[in-house]
Amino acid sequence: MPKPLVEMKQIVKKFKGTAALKGVDLEIQPGEIHALLGENGAGKSTLIKILTGAYIPDEGEIIVKNQSFKAIPVKELEKLGIAVVYQDLKLAPGVSIAENIYMGKLPKRFGVFVNKRRAREQTKVALDRVGIGDTDPDTKVGDLKIAEQEIVAIAKAISKDAKLLILDEPTALLAEDDVKKLFRILKELVAQGVSIIYISHRLEEIFEISDRITVLRDGNKIWTKSVSEVQSDMLIEAIAGEMQGNDQVYDQIQIGKELLRIEQLTNFPHYKNISFSIHRGEVVGLFGLVGAGKSELLKGIYGAIPPHSGNIHINGLPFTPKHPRDSIKNKIGFVAEDRGTEGFLPRISFYKNVNIASYKHAATLGFITASTEKKRALEMIQSFNVKYSNLDQNIDDLSGGNQQKIVVAKWKGTDIEILLLDEPTAGIDVGARRDIYKVSRLLAKEGKCVLYSSSYLPELLEVCDRILVLSEGEITGEFSRLNDFNERNIMKAAYA
Template sequence: MDEILLEMKGITKSYFGIKALSSANLQIRKGEVHALMGENGAGKSTLMKVLTGLVKPDEGEIYFQGERVTIGSPKAALDMGIAMIHQELNPIPEMTIAENLFLGRESRYSYLPFVNRRRIHEDTERLLQEYHLSLTPNQKVKELNVAQKQMLEIIKALTYDAKLIIMDEPTSALSDEEVQTLFAVIKRIKQEGVPVIYISHRMEEIFALADRVTVLRDGEYIGTEPISNLTKESLITMMVGRPLTSIFPKTEAAIGEPVLEVRGLTRKGVFEEISFQVHRGEILGIAGLMGAGRSEVMRAVFGIDRADSGEIWIDGVKASIRRPIDAIALGMAMVTEDRKEQGLVLSRSIRENISLANLHKVARSGFVRSREEKRLCELMMKEISIKASGLGQQVSFLSGGNQQKVVLAKWLINRPKVLILDEPTRGIDVKAKAEIYRLISEFACQGMCIVMVSSELPEIMGMSDRILVMGEGRIKGEFWRDRVTQEEILECAIGGDGIV
């Protein structure tokens, strides 16, 4: 039998009388990749907070290396060899890469109480080369993109003498190439006997990496199974308590006349000669590798960024879109890829977030009409099934799926003609994804034309009527959903040309 490194038994934690965990269990063996699965709100984060000393459990026991332990703080967890890479990145932007990597454990001269900066620089340079990052130790972290910051956090965790590493959605902002680098790192860690607790909503990653899977549901332990005993369908059933007959509940909508037309849109060095049409009732999927220019095109269409040349037509009329407010006035809406940075005010309530983009509807003479604001917000909350204690709940306390619904709600009040969705299900669980897909299908049936940018090919193929493939800032191919495979889309994105 494989040696057991960690056992968590009967872990219970309540907040204000509501149980976040109820007798949850977790067992980790040395040298395994162990997936921790469950919907948002299932208790995964709370269980990991208990393990890393951020939260004290009300009941339960933790055994580490065969001994019962109490983990009173994150430092105590690190001292024991438990390192966690959080989904919410927390580097210090004004400090350099080297300073961030070795913060609090800087090398010092043996004979002087000063930091040995040359040693730190050399160690950082070695690590950056080892993990194939084209960065320099003296670069400030604020200059890095999200994917580079994610890799930096992964490297930082690995530099500790870790006996157990927890990875929470580590690939959410990584390109395909960076994901493969991460997978190689995980396999190397595993060979060295260090187990990894891997939390992800991406099924393909779980089946590619995990040895065993533990599932939580509504704070309770459902079970642990070898990955070889599971299928995608059986794992989903464990997570949601019932089979999902269709992950992609696409309804065939009547496709009408063109609503949005883009002609020769160009932004030098970013994308060139982008032309396409989207029809009433159609879902147009845009696929491609990270850096292909997909999001950048949509930002230009919506007026967030300025294009150098090209035309945008709405309902057969040439449009002048210089700012998002111009796009909104023309009946367009855009759900951006980073809901927390660009789509929500996390410290504000559901009501305030929904009404923020619609003050012209609820204000008169500079004052908000509270009754009308409440009426509209309650209508949207009911229509798209936002699960919360009420309109006054702060959005930071909602699950990822419900946060995304709030973003949708603020745009749908205006009943847009064109709805642009950039990574609409990033970072949300499988059940919440199915709910978002159902809403997208309903919008299409109502006559909206929808443009959906996504890095997840099953999502693109499951929901789109037509698919554009982008690469290197150009449209490389166009396909009908029932006449293409995932392999053909990938081949087109990497270098080939595709036709309908």
């Protein structure tokens, strides 16, 4: 076996006395795609932040290009050939592809003026390496599809001759065709000598794209194996600590009276003439490719982006959503796709975030004590298996999956009857995902209803009673679990 490109040896990292990593080893070979897996809170992000200089380990050694480091200085990353593309991409949508790729380092004429011709040429070279060389470098990033933005972020990362590319949940919001295109690009980069650390919770992708797999659990390395040695059940057991493959989420619930009715709802060009109804006891899926209009439709029902026309009825009574506060008064809750900017309040404790939607239910004469808040928080997260060190812990210090559990759990303390979920499991692990599935079914069992939007069809097939398909802003199909849950037909409707 060739000499490793990167070695991390016996890495230990503690936060306020709690061990996030407990002597973890990781070895990356030249020209391989190495999957790094584990539940949220297992230590993946901490390990990557140590490799990229964001955190300093308490113990251990990092070896890159025959150089040994206690901690890698951020300023050395480019020299060492290490680049990372995070889930949020960190691109500037208002400027061009060229300006994004060479931000702060645009080529100059006479040391003063930006050499736009040279910038375009260099950008063309970078884009050509990722298979989109015919894209205009002057195109604003904000005008690109999310899949194209992902590829631009990769082009930016490797434009500095990176030898190790770290990808954090690169397919979380991509449609199936875009995932296939991304995989072709990654395999081409590997052929060019680039190694890739691939972090994903979509296990079916791991078997398709990776060469080797390392699993972390509770800050420990469980094993590293060649993908040819691994079966699905073995992988789930390593990640979760117990077999979950046969853990059935769906249970048949008595469907009650109509709770939500949508008639001819329109917000052009996002969606038009949308009509459907949901009954008490139902979880209804909203499936479509990225850009189909799912998020805009949910925000229309919630009043965040009011629709232009159409009607909404709740319990048979007309409702006009002008503002989210109107929806909350009418017992509608909403979990946004982007939890970081729309889901929680950063830099405050997570127990306050759990209570944020329900203070009026907990306050006495307008007052509430910290002990009451904490007691309510514990009650609301009981169904979610949230991993935390103490109730005062800042929500920013929790893993993405635990943050998402809190974003969903905050609605449990309210009197909502309709919950709108927008990509609620994007970028979270198999255990956290199933917790959200179970809570969705629990709400239905309580006589409420859930409108569950996702571009990941397997989860809708697992949790929903019916699935509505949205394509280019219109409903192109409706499928019921009772007689026509057919993956091929649902995908065909999505491409209609």
